[in-house]
Amino acid sequence: MPDGPRPRPLSTVLSLSLLPVAGWFIVRPLLDPVPQLPALYTSIGFSIIALIATLYLVPALGPTLIKANLKGRDLLKTYDTPIPESLGLVCAAVYILLLMLFIPFPFSNSFANGRMVEVKGAQYEGIAINEFPHHFLSIYLSSLLALLVATLLGFLDDIFDIRWRHKVPIPIIGSIPLLMVYYAEQGNTNVVVPLPFRGILGRLVNLGPLYYLYMALLSTFSTNSINILAGINGSEVSQALIIAISVIINDLLYLPWPIDFRIPLHLLGSQAEVEVGGVWSAGMAYGSKELVERHLFSLYFMLPLVGVCIGFMYHNWYPARAFPGDTFCYVAGMAFAVVGIQAHFSKTLLLFFMPQIFNFVLSCPQIFGLVPCPRHRVPRFDANTNLLHPSKALFMRPPAKIATLVLHIFSALGLVELTVHPKTGQILETTNLTILNFLLVRLGSMNEKHLVQVLMCTQVAGSVLAFVIRYGLAGLVYDGDRR
Amino acid sequence: MPDGPRPRPLSTVLSLSLLPVAGWFIVRPLLDPVPQLPALYTSIGFSIIALIATLYLVPALGPTLIKANLKGRDLLKTYDTPIPESLGLVCAAVYILLLMLFIPFPFSNSFANGRMVEVKGAQYEGIAINEFPHHFLSIYLSSLLALLVATLLGFLDDIFDIRWRHKVPIPIIGSIPLLMVYYAEQGNTNVVVPLPFRGILGRLVNLGPLYYLYMALLSTFSTNSINILAGINGSEVSQALIIAISVIINDLLYLPWPIDFRIPLHLLGSQAEVEVGGVWSAGMAYGSKELVERHLFSLYFMLPLVGVCIGFMYHNWYPARAFPGDTFCYVAGMAFAVVGIQAHFSKTLLLFFMPQIFNFVLSCPQIFGLVPCPRHRVPRFDANTNLLHPSKALFMRPPAKIATLVLHIFSALGLVELTVHPKTGQILETTNLTILNFLLVRLGSMNEKHLVQVLMCTQVAGSVLAFVIRYGLAGLVYDGDRR
Numbered sequence: 032m033p034d035g036p037r038p039r040p041l042s043t044v045l046s047l048s049l050l051p052v053a054g055w056f057i058v059r060p061l062l063d064p065v066p067q068l069p070a071l072y073t074s075i076g077f078s079i080i081a082l083i084a085t086l087y088l089v090p091a092l093g094p095t096l097i098k099a100n101l102k103g104r105d106l107l108k109t110y111d112t113p114i115p116e117s118l119g120l121v122c123a124a125v126y127i128l129l130l131m132l133f134i135p136f137p138f139s140n141s142f143a144n145g146r147m148v149e150v151k152g153a154q155y156e157g158i159a160i161n162e163f164p165h166h167f168l169s170i171y172l173s174s175l176l177a178l179l180v181a182t183l184l185g186f187l188d189d190i191f192d193i194r195w196r197h198k199v200p201i202p203i204i205g206s207i208p209l210l211m212v213y214y215a216e217q218g219n220t221n222v223v224v225p226l227p228f229r230g231i232l233g234r235l236v237n238l239g240p241l242y243y244l245y246m247a248l249l250s251t252f253s254t255n256s257i258n259i260l261a262g263i264n265g266s267e268v269s270q271a272l273i274i275a276i277s278v279i280i281n282d283l284l285y286l287p288w289p290i291d292f293r294i295p296l297h298l299l300g301s302q303a304e305v306e307v308g309g310v311w312s313a314g315m316a317y318g319s320k321e322l323v324e325r326h327l328f329s330l331y332f333m334l335p336l337v338g339v340c341i342g343f344m345y346h347n348w349y350p351a352r353a354f355p356g357d358t359f360c361y362v363a364g365m366a367f368a369v370v371g372i373q374a375h376f377s378k379t380l381l382l383f384f385m386p387q388i389f390n391f392v393l394s395c396p397q398i399f400g401l402v403p404c405p406r407h408r409v410p411r412f413d414a415n416t417n418l419l420h421p422s423k424a425l426f427m428r429p430p431a432k433i434a435t436l437v438l439h440i441f442s443a444l445g446l447v448e449l450t451v452h453p454k455t456g457q458i459l460e461t462t463n464l465t466i467l468n469f470l471l472v473r474l475g476s477m478n479e480k481h482l483v484q485v486l487m488c489t490q491v492a493g494s495v496l497a498f499v500i501r502y503g504l505a506g507l508v509y510d511g512d513r514r
Numbered sequence: 515m516p517d518g519p520r521p522r523p524l525s526t527v528l529s530l531s532l533l534p535v536a537g538w539f540i541v542r543p544l545l546d547p548v549p550q551l552p553a554l555y556t557s558i559g560f561s562i563i564a565l566i567a568t569l570y571l572v573p574a575l576g577p578t579l580i581k582a583n584l585k586g587r588d589l590l591k592t593y594d595t596p597i598p599e600s601l602g603l604v605c606a607a608v609y610i611l612l613l614m615l616f617i618p619f620p621f622s623n624s625f626a627n628g629r630m631v632e633v634k635g636a637q638y639e640g641i642a643i644n645e646f647p648h649h650f651l652s653i654y655l656s657s658l659l660a661l662l663v664a665t666l667l668g669f670l671d672d673i674f675d676i677r678w679r680h681k682v683p684i685p686i687i688g689s690i691p692l693l694m695v696y697y698a699e700q701g702n703t704n705v706v707v708p709l710p711f712r713g714i715l716g717r718l719v720n721l722g723p724l725y726y727l728y729m730a731l732l733s734t735f736s737t738n739s740i741n742i743l744a745g746i747n748g749s750e751v752s753q754a755l756i757i758a759i760s761v762i763i764n765d766l767l768y769l770p771w772p773i774d775f776r777i778p779l780h781l782l783g784s785q786a787e788v789e790v791g792g793v794w795s796a797g798m799a800y801g802s803k804e805l806v807e808r809h810l811f812s813l814y815f816m817l818p819l820v821g822v823c824i825g826f827m828y829h830n831w832y833p834a835r836a837f838p839g840d841t842f843c844y845v846a847g848m849a850f851a852v853v854g855i856q857a858h859f860s861k862t863l864l865l866f867f868m869p870q871i872f873n874f875v876l877s878c879p880q881i882f883g884l885v886p887c888p889r890h891r892v893p894r895f896d897a898n899t900n901l902l903h904p905s906k907a908l909f910m911r912p913p914a915k916i917a918t919l920v921l922h923i924f925s926a927l928g929l930v931e932l933t934v935h936p937k938t939g940q941i942l943e944t945t946n947l948t949i950l951n952f953l954l955v956r957l958g959s960m961n962e963k964h965l966v967q968v969l970m971c972t973q974v975a976g977s978v979l980a981f982v983i984r985y986g987l988a989g990l991v992y993d994g995d996r997r
Contacts, residue, residue, distance in 0.1 A: 095674060098674075099673050099674055100583070128687070128690070131659070131691050131694055132690065132694065134691070134694035134695060134697075134698050135697045135698050138698040139697055139698040139700070168652045168695070168698060168699075169651045169652050169655060172652060172655035172656055172659060172691075172695070173655055175659055175691070176614070176655060176658055176659055176662065179659065179663065179666065180662065182666065183662065183665065183666055183669075186666075186669075190582050190673070191578060191581075191582055204611070207611070207614050207615065208614050208617070208655075208658070211614055211615065211617035211618055212617060212651070212655065214617075214618045214622055215617050215618050215621040215622040215651060216651075217622070
């Protein structure tokens with residue numbers, strides 16, 4: 032049997048040259064003239080440190096994890112070498128530690144407020160966010176709590192190998208600190224009603240307890256939807272990376288930029304033209320200081336996540352030297368839920384999850400037992416050609432009528448490939464209902480590296496579509512009211 | 515070889531009768547007339563729930579932990595049955611989950627403030643604490659973060675079995691959220707100078723960064739000092755329980771009680787007589803609303819800890835059915851550090867740690883390598899008599915001069931028993947330098963249950979002495995200034 036891959040080499044020159052860049056970003060807010068968004072510089076610096084730390088710690092701690100029996104076999108490879116599992120724990124530790132060390136930068140007066148006088152001039156140039164509102168500190172801390180709970184629960188899941196049915200609701204526990212602090216702070220439970228329903232429901236509807244249920248379910252969704260779109264090297268991390276970058280791009284639209292330009296979104300059906308940028312209007316915040324603050328908050332969580340994801344991806348890329356484990360999915364999923372909830376853009380966030388939603392809907396017949404669900408639904412590996420083929424679920428007994436109907440619809444839509452009894456027409460086999468098998472059905476067999484690249488393209492395409500919907504089509508059902 | 519003990523039976527009647535009591539305490543603040551300290555009622559209710567949850571969850575989850583290889587042999591028993599280890603994780607989970615669910619009660623306006631009008635009358639009767647100050651929420655959340663980090667690190671320690679030298683500074687990481695939020699909130703770094711030094715240093719000294727170092731070291735001390743006073747059934751939990759109860763008694767002195775009485779502390783050397791209780795003066799807070807709030811904060815953390823400790827002690831009591839693991843020591847130690855720091859009574863807290871300080875000082879020659887330190891320093895078990903005898907450290911080579919000196923001093927003080935070469939006078943053996951071996955040296959061999967009872971008496975005696983020093987002798991070096 033061939034040996035597994037050796038650890039990927041780390042370029043010392045690159046890491047050493049990144050360190051001074053990180054240092055510059057961290058020191059820059061302390062120098063005159065103080066930039067308009069000082070803590071954002073620190074956050075970028077910390078994110079680079081997150082990248083370097085993950086790059087070095089993941090291979091360094093791998094053997095320790097293997098020794099503690101946190102290891103797995105790579106199912107789609109010819110070799111049998113144990114690969115360390117649960118490296119998401121290392122990612123989470125780096126991520127959360129840096130988020131904790133970051134606390135004084137946006138929230139302390141000595142960094143932000145003490146320089147108020149000097150920056151004051153800048154206020155007249157547009158929206159200046161020198162002082163972070165104090166109640167945001169509780170929100171930041173409750174978000175950290177949620178991430179830590181997610182880390183602990185994810186790690187427990189890795190250690191005790193909790194069964195699927197039991198672990199689906201686990202992220203709800205992680206959302207408890209968010210819900211409790213939201214309640215204590217008397218958070219807004221109103222939602223803006225889409226234009227067509229305003230005649231009946233009015234401009235705002237108070238969802239009350241339902242809003243809390245929605246928040247709890249959002250974290251469950253974002254966590255589990257990343258977790259079930261797994262199985263090939265790099266799939267979990269690449270999803271998290273692309274979603275995080277999408278959220279960051281969306282956040283950047285709301286910051287005060289010195290430039291100002293228009294996007295001809297009326298071509299896409301939007302009623303209003305969209306102006307992006309400009310110090311005065313702070314991009315799409317249109318002068319709302321609160322919107323700027325919310326999106327800054329989101330950036331503080333997303334930037335280091337990108338750093339951690341890139342660092343980890345280097346070792347998780349095909350052929351993987353380290354596996355993320357459930358811990359990674361829990362933490363990344365919770366990070367998205369946190370920014371979606373706390374920065375109030377959960378609907379936009381869900382748009383970035385389109386491939387995950389597609390995968391979930393496609394999986395439903397197997398999740399709910401209509402179609403037999405094997406323990407692993409990953410594509411089938413052919414060791415001779417090194418190609419992945421769609422894996423199949425075999426019907427041990429004739430499928431129920433509803434299952435036959437659903438599968439025939441899926442087949443007509445080109446989502447699955449069915450093996451049908453030539454005489455009776457009864458379904459004997461179906462390709463497993465995941466987006467990975469769907470891609471293999473549509474695009475033909477390919478190797479693992481190619482498949483994860485296709486998956487990443489799908490995710491990027493989903494995000495592009497999300498932006499079109501959010502800033503193009505949403506104008507049809509929502510006005511500018513963003514409470 | 516005999517079998518290990520069977521799980522301790524749980525009295526369903528007792529648990530079922532405790533549930534309505536807990537329910538009453540939780541519901542009581544919602545009923546008119548609203549009590550003066552509504553959230554304190556909720557906290558007591560939650561603490562009873564913590565007790566019941568721990569009682570039931572510890573035996574229920576034991577087999578799962580054994581399956582995940584979290585188990586140990588009881589060194590001081592005749593049987594070899596694996597005992598589940600790291601049950602501190604269950605205690606921590608119950609404790610932290612309840613503390614998270616508790617958030618809305620003191621901090622939400624709908625529970626506290628919404629009833630302001632009705633309670634207003636009570637304000638004229640004394641110090642009414644209806645509304646919790648909002649900045650306390652960040653402090654509460656940062657404390658929860660510290661506890662969660664401690665849980666995670668403790669559990670990692672249990673899984674990866676980190677070496678002593680490496681794990682001593684680990685609790686400092688847990689104190690990072692405390693330090694960061696303290697800094698962001700521009701916490702007070704002044705300390706009140708003892709009366710004799712006021713001529714030189716003035717009334718207050720600003721320690722600045724040293725104060726942060728002090729906070730970080732306090733959490734390291736409280737965690738590790740509990741961790742090294744371990745080894746016999748029930749030792750860790752009983753320490754934590756008695757310290758928590760001592761802190762609670764100290765807190766209760768500062769609450770507004772309807773009764774008012776004097777303690778003739780001048781007999782103990784105090785200059786001022788001490789008045790305890792009274793709605794107007796709120797006990798020893800003497801009208802300071804902030805002092806009342808701080809001690810309420812401390813109670814919110816200590817009451818559920820007592821619940822968890824009692825529940826766990828039932829299963830950890832000799833002969834133990836479950837072991838606490840490092841997780842328990844980390845969480846309990848961090849809980850004490852949190853209240854000491856956040857409620858500003860770290861000096862008083864340290865007084866409650868006198869047996870731990872004694873044990874630490876006694877251990878120093880072994881910790882710092884003067885005296886050989888075997889892997890386990892627990893007393894030696896004699897299976898025939900079922901008694902524990904002092905365990906010994908053997909000198910493989912002649913001790914250094916300083917070690918000889920120190921050991922002879924310890925021996926003269928009756929702290930150790932030495933085996934000396936009859937001719938040369940060279941020390942060949944010493945009893946191990948722990949409080950457990952010291953107790954066996956002084957009081958003679960006894961069985962494990964008796965030894966843990968003696969240890970508990972020592973801890974209680976330490977707390978009594980602590981109160982005498984704090985409220986008697988402290989008057990000699992401090993006035994009433996408690997910043």
